Amino acid sequence: MNTVLFAMTVLIWGTTWIAITLQVGPVPVLVSVFYRFAAAGGVFLLGLALSGRLILPDRRHRPWILAQALCLFSLNFICFYAAAAYIPSGLLSVVFSLATLFNAFNARLFFGDRITGRVMLASALGVLGLVLLFGPDLSLDASGQALHGIALAALGTLFFSLGNMISRRNSAAGLGTIAANAWGMACGAAILLAAILASGTPMIAPPDAAYLGAMLYLAVFGSIIAFTTYLMLVARVGSSRAAYATVLFPIVALAISTVFEGYEWTWVSGAGVLLALLGNAVMFVRLPKGCVRGPAESLAK
Template identity: 55%
Template sequence: MNTTVLFAATVFIWGTSWLAIAWQIGEVPVLHSIFYRFALAAVLMFAVLISVGRLKLPGIWRFVVLQAFCLFSLNFVAFYQATSLIPSGLVSVIFSLASIFNAVNARVFYGEQITKRVALAAVLGVSGLILIFWQSLMLSYDASTLIGVGWAMLGTLFFSFGNMASRKNSSLGISPVTTNVWGMGIGAAFILTLIFLGGEPLQLPSAPSYYAALVYLAVFASVIGFSTYLLLVARIGAAQAGYATVLFPVVALSLSTVAEGFAWSFMAVIGVGLTLAGNYVMFSQPRPHSLKRLQEAG
């Protein structure tokens, strides 16, 4: 599949997935929703791969397991908790900082240089978040908003760790399809274990909108969205693939404004603009070898 198509599909699917997460909040406990999502996604992927004879064992499991914990369980525990406290569109804005997290973690785990552009992007991004949440945190001090921001930041950090694990799996010759199917299965099993350890029986939701959101999140956001995104990571690297996060909030905030009544203040407008600008700075001047990789991938 063409890299441009992969990019566009990832932006649209993940940009709309935040609202679907919001539709699941409150029906059943958060862990239950995450289990249903990835259990269904894993079953679908296993069925498809078995039917076409493409189901494979990874060979090396440790980074697949790490990816499962970071991309298909722990990060979504954090994101669902965040969405219960702040609008889904704002969670997507915080998630858009994944490109900066990826750059820092690539330095930590792979020794890649952190450039001045990364530092500037981080300053713009953090400044934007401060302005977005200025009224809630600085003027009236809404504790639930602060907790929601913390959960969203933690989810983004786990997501970035998952990107690093995915990159390692690709370097070991393990395809994104293989890591996805086993990762989702492992992630679902891990969440189910947490549910049982908590001593709480599984609860079934009743609202039709919950099931519609579940199908969308399992089929599109999980099976298709993660596959397109991790294919981008494998082709052009985590930092370049992270450019998709620049556009997620545009889609998510548009939906949040209509469906959740998100109110745009002047500070919020400036803050979102700064955050998006920070992400754009990350990719506005690609290094020569990055341009070559993009051209080859396309």
């Protein structure tokens, strides 16, 4: 079951990049992100209502749902999209892959988890692989704009990691992942709408069918399904191991780019893929019988 959740997360989030490119245009970023989570939250809550599974969270959970909405369904995306104005998407993906390290250290800080050598080695291999994979992007001069973009991307990754910690707390407190995500996305949309109104950002309607199709894909698959599978994985195997999905989904995005956008491979990018896959093996391959239990046994359950 855990392997299925991991694979779904990687494959779906790996395909969202091509959908996001279809939304680039006349609609402001803040409005596009609002459309995504307004649609996701609306569909999610409606589906739960029609199936008789919609419940109003207990008062003690509501501040934590709002906190999850801020970190996972609004502030992090604002940072990522703002960063994209300063640095290439490849470099943005490399920075986001640091979620593995953010989660390991935040889990230590908030929950007292031990940071194992295996987690650190796998994370280092994965991040190094992506550095090679996106080598051309990393050749940028460290100009003020580039540093500004990197700082925004790092802040977005920190928000994402903090959202993982909040989701873990919510699961431990008995708040189901599906309910937390549904209400969290709706709250995230409300936060984004407030930001739109406060900033005076124009509400431009979806301009064409391609934009609308991409928005619905991002809302249903990229948000409802992928966030649910990912946060279920966080609850089942821990935030450090689940976050390794963030290292692998740019590889899926690059494979799609090869087919649809003509991405050209080099020996450096090939070496990057091999290193990222090696990191995956270090994190998840089952140890021989008699060895100390590790993350692989957890995923195999």
